Amino acid sequence: MTLPIFAQMAVSGAFMGLVYALIAYGFQLTYATSKSINFGQGELVMVSAFFSLTLLNLGVPYWAMIPCGLVFGAAMGLVIERTAVRLALEQKSEGWILLSIIGGLFLFSTAENIWGRDDHPFPTPMSTDPIHVLGVDVTRNEIAVAVGVFAIMGLIELFKRRTLLGKAFEAVSADRDAAELMGISATRTVMLSYGLSGAVAAVAGILVSPITTVGPTMASALILKAFSVAVVAGLDSGFGVVVIGMMLGILESLSSFQLGSGWREAPGLVLLILALALRPTGVFGKTAIRKV
């Protein structure tokens, strides 16, 4: 493998990894407050993308569509929280796993019937011509994903640290019971986290769609990767997902080149099982001391 090829592979893989990271971040947000994740997150990405596409088709300008898409995503996140998560959390059961899968199934089927089973292109105001930087080809859409990932993660992390509501979020994440004693409503905070997670899904939908196209199955392959990234990085690792996401993306790209494209995913999967065996809470996760 020559250096330019290597560079191209690494860069393309890294951009794909950022897509994983963005979706993975949505998992982290809800896990922090409620120790639950939405297994229907991929469908949330998908319906948000479809919704945004519909707005575009109705003639809403791109930049005006983004906030609408975000609000829609957040609303869907809240719906999932209400229907699939809250009851399970109240009962301290793991029912959320199944209920969120079921929620995803429902969204999938509904989307199929409303928007059709076909994949659609997602127009952006950006040109689709590649840019050549130092002998490496990248597209503007890829750069948009990278910018978007850091922007949304940065904004949310800032929100968590700088605002009162954000601090409540952090408090519930750190210790739910203690936070409740301090008068912070854990239920509200969990709602907030699902709303945020839905908004992140919408951002992912809007940013990723130009690359993946919009269709009912657009996120089904991505979501498993994103889940891996979130867990391996550690479900409470913050920016760890970016590092792990990019690593997985690059690894996939390189193993596809070296081992043959059929084996693309294999090394990642093996490393993943090993990483988990060695560090169950994730590479960047906090190792909790077992208390009894």
Add this chain to the structure above:
Amino acid sequence: MKRLLLIHGAELIAMALLGSIPLFISNPYVLALLTLLAIYGILLIGLDVTVGFLGQVNLGHVAFLGLGAYAAGLMVTRFGFGMIPALLAAMAVGFILGALLALPSLRLEGPQFALATLSFAALSTTALNELEGLTGGAQGLSLTRPPWFGRELTPPGFYWLCLAMLVLVWVLMRNVLASHWGRAFEALRDSPIATDAMGVGTYRHKVAAFALGSGLGGLAGGLYAFNFQYLQPQSFTYDLMVILLLGVVLGGRKSLWGALVGATLVVLLPNLLSNHTLFRIFAGVGFLVMVVTGVQGLIRKRLRPFQALAPIVAMGMLVLGGFVVENTENWRKAIFSLMLFSVVVGLPEGLMGFLSEFLTQAFKVPPVPLPEPATLDSVLPVRIPEDSPILVLEDLKRYFGGVKAVDGLSITIRAGSIHGLIGPNGSGKSTVVNVISGLYLPTAGRVLLRGKPLPLGSLVKVAKAGVARTFQNLQLFGELTALENVMVALRGVYHSPLPLVLLGLAYKEEQKARAEALTLLELVGLREEARTKAKDLTYGAQRFLEIGRALARKPEILILDEPAAGLAHPDVLKQIEVIQRIQQRGMTIILIEHHMDVVSELCDVVSVLDGGRLIAEGSPETIKRDPKVVEAYLGQPQPPTGGISPLEPLTA
């Protein structure tokens, strides 16, 4: 007797019914559905071991179906073996790979475990797809069903074979799951730490459960291969996995019947939904069931409003949808999800849980009869304690980063005594207990039991060495009954090897275990609650159950970690009495306690810790007056104030 008759009767009738259908109905489609039902029954029973009993979200089961199917297929096509060796190979592949996968996944729980199994599934699909030379890759593997003892198997014949396998699996699994193995699986789900601390190795049981479940997955795969006679790696992916998982939950976890009901639903629902009229009937009936159970649940206050209303709304949507939507086939997944939602929310124990409760009442099925308790002397024989130190802590240290939780502690505990361990919050009491019991590895120092070093850093080994403990934050096995909680920990009763257990020949020791466990429950005053699930016991009763369960280890040293925390006064008195009775059996007890009155009442010697160090030791009376102790508790030196101890108000 009536219970056994009813339950076994129901099983016999169901199986006889299933077995005789081909005699009356020759429709090959019905036969195909029944065959698939038997295969999925085996598959879901296997999945239920990990999902229901072990309580882990296992997303890798579908891989074992696939690997088993390919193993059987390759045995037949490449190596020319017959059906029986092929099925054995399929099962072995599932069993061995399942055990291997369990190894790295041992420490994982929840989402992490789910991911590890999911990755395994993805990996095995990739391998089946890429090893084209062996498996035929994406183009699939076609095979023909080999003859069965020289005769061509007819479709009913193959169906009977699958059904026979299901019956066999059913019987064997019923025996295992009702034995101490099954209880250990469940214990693992509710509290891995307590399982270890009770000397029941989580390691061995997790691997066993996983290998067992995966082996069944492999067996189902073998039958699957002979049923469809065409295999493709893409058949065994996440999509199918989700359906299987939903099948188990829909049917009802931790239940063989539940698995069978789940399999029935998984097999039949897609077909039922494609018929418009049937679908409307289904939706209507479902709506009525949800309205009835919802209203009932609300009136009896067994359901939260959301639990009662949401399923009604969901089924209502279904009924409405039936009139609005022309082509239900297009909406199949949405319909499926609405039905599932209703069941998961409205009938949390699954269809079978709901039905079995209903049937138990309808047929007045009596609960399992309990044997007479054994005599206390046979369970906990009185030991005459020799007059020597039994446990010695030598310069024990445990640091967490910069925090010195235990900092050079040396204590000697005499056999047969009740040794109190007190100190203000954060003084290191709990850490000491956690180091002794093997939860934490000490940073330095050692622990000697009868002069021999105690194993360090392993809950199981310490438990096996004869040290049992209770937990300050209750670590009961919530889904098990009080009796079963004690039976999990019971030592010296289970001797039968696994094959005997499988064949149901361990009945005697099971009876003995029940009798002994009952004795211990009686000792802690819980005999009447023997059949109550631990999570449904009162808080006080749960504290007593912790003690009873630790006693089942028949230990030399019993460590009680704040047993009276949060107890009401009458319960405290009762507990003092129980502890005294335990001491009378000659047991050494280490008591960590905040209640000063309990300490004064019970303890022979008290060690006082502060900042991870020993600051005083002696009889309760002497340490109460020790100025250093008073200072540690109140933060400043206090003059001794006559008879009233400053420690008294700390009984919180």
Add this chain to the structure above:
Amino acid sequence: MKRILFSTLLMGAVVLQADGTVKIALTGPFTGGSAPMGASMRDGATLAIAEINATGGIQVGNQKMKIQTIERDDEAKNERGALIAQELAAMGDLSGVIGTVNTGVCLSGDKHFQAKGITKIICPAAGSASMTQWSKAGVKDVSIFRFAAHDGIQSAMVIEAAINRNFTKVAVVFDSTNYGVSGRDDMLDQIRKQGNKLQVVAQEKFNIGDKDMTAQLLRAKSAGAQAILIWGIGPELAAVANGMAKLGMNAPLIGGWTLSMSNFIDNAGKNGNGTLMPQTFIEEPFTAKAKSFIEGYHKTFKVERIPSPVSAAQGYDAVYLFAAAVRQAQSTDTHKIKEALENLKEPVKGVIATWVHPFSSWDPADEQTHEAFRREQTVMGMVKDGRVIFANAADKDRLIKAALGATAKAPTKAPAKSKKS
């Protein structure tokens, strides 16, 4: 549980029965990733059935019989396909089956139709194995027909197109499903058959759902591939086209008919221009029949473009062929219909062509006897600015002529031999 069981048993026995109808089952993936093809096929067929029923039905004896359809979604899953086949095969009064998109579903399900001798027209699954499984096994009589340009014809045309453009080095790219892998085998086979004029410099695979094709394309690029011969479905093909644009590769894509599906054309945008693929139907109202079909489809199903025009047109024509066979057999009995299909006396006007004697009696040595499509009905299509057009104008004229019924083409057994276009 038992109640459910019994109701199914009942269902198995009591099928919605109406006298005087011809019962046809339509199967295919109507949900999920392959749905654009399955649903288009179904809708095309439904359109034809509605037209026939609007005229009162098929004349059998002295009564007109309407066509009644049973739809079954196989979700592109082999197990579902096998179960559905068993269900349909167990219905006593089924006249025939039209459908199936995925070759794997054919391989797992069709044996149940064959066992009962139920007439099935495979449409639009193109994988060679769905028919060769019968010839390879040397089955004496087969009730399975195919109405789709099978991969044998298609791959021959693809290789031919590459050779005609004087390429010498090509990369073979395919998806990891049965469809892609068997397409790869067919193409490699055709390269050999057509004289090894092409050197395959890279063989690359991708999975369903892959979005980043950089690695595969870089390998092809660095090996010096002048054209990408591709076998796959839908969005992944678009990802390949877009990836090529990103890497500045201007080698053309040549591949199976799925490159004409809207999920490729729309999503590849201008990057798809110049892509070549064999077509049996092009969504261009070049004849009155085609015009009324396209408009009818757009209006009935409220779309601006057919998701998979090829599937829709094949579904439409398959129904007309079937109806002709019913009329000729004067019976709804599936065995008689099979015999009529093997020897259709009247030409059938379809939207793709006018079909003259498309099938003949099964010859175990030659599965072409049950294949409707010959090279003549298949043309090279090219993507241009979001639509598929005829790559060679001569094809268009020929098809117009054929559709007008001027041709008296009798199918020869000669399969796709190199006929210079």
